[in-house]
Amino acid sequence: MAMTARERSALAAAKREIYAEKELRHRVRPGIEKMLADLMAWHQVGEQNEAIQNLILNAHALGPEGSTDAMRTPRHEITVSKRVAEMLDAFVAPPEDD
Structure with missing residues (x-):
């Protein structure tokens, strides 16, 4: 007999x-x-929990040094042009005494 719910x-x-x-x-x-959906599609993984578990297992298998890149928080790189840097310097620098 089948089990009940x-x-x-x-x-x-x-x-x-x-x-x-x-x-x-x-x-x-x-x-x-x-x-996550892209990763799952690329590797034919049907369940989110399976994909996340695989990511954790594989990152851990890389060890402390090998997993550094995988665990790094991505940050946006801000590049300030020379002109903007000059404007900022002029804006925040105190006036020079002559």
Whole structure:
């Protein structure tokens, strides 16, 4: 006889306890969600939790030095032109005494 929904839930809860599984929740903006979807499509991964778990396992396997690039927070690089730098210097520099 097939298990009821309640029995399946109880069995799943018991397995989670046995294996000390923890639920990780993470909110992301659309750009990050799109990047994850791209990764999943490129590698034919159907479940988000599987993709995230694979990313964690593979980054960890690289070790402390090897995973540095993967763990670095991307930052925008701001380049100030010479003209803008001169304008900023003139704006913030105190007047010189003659």
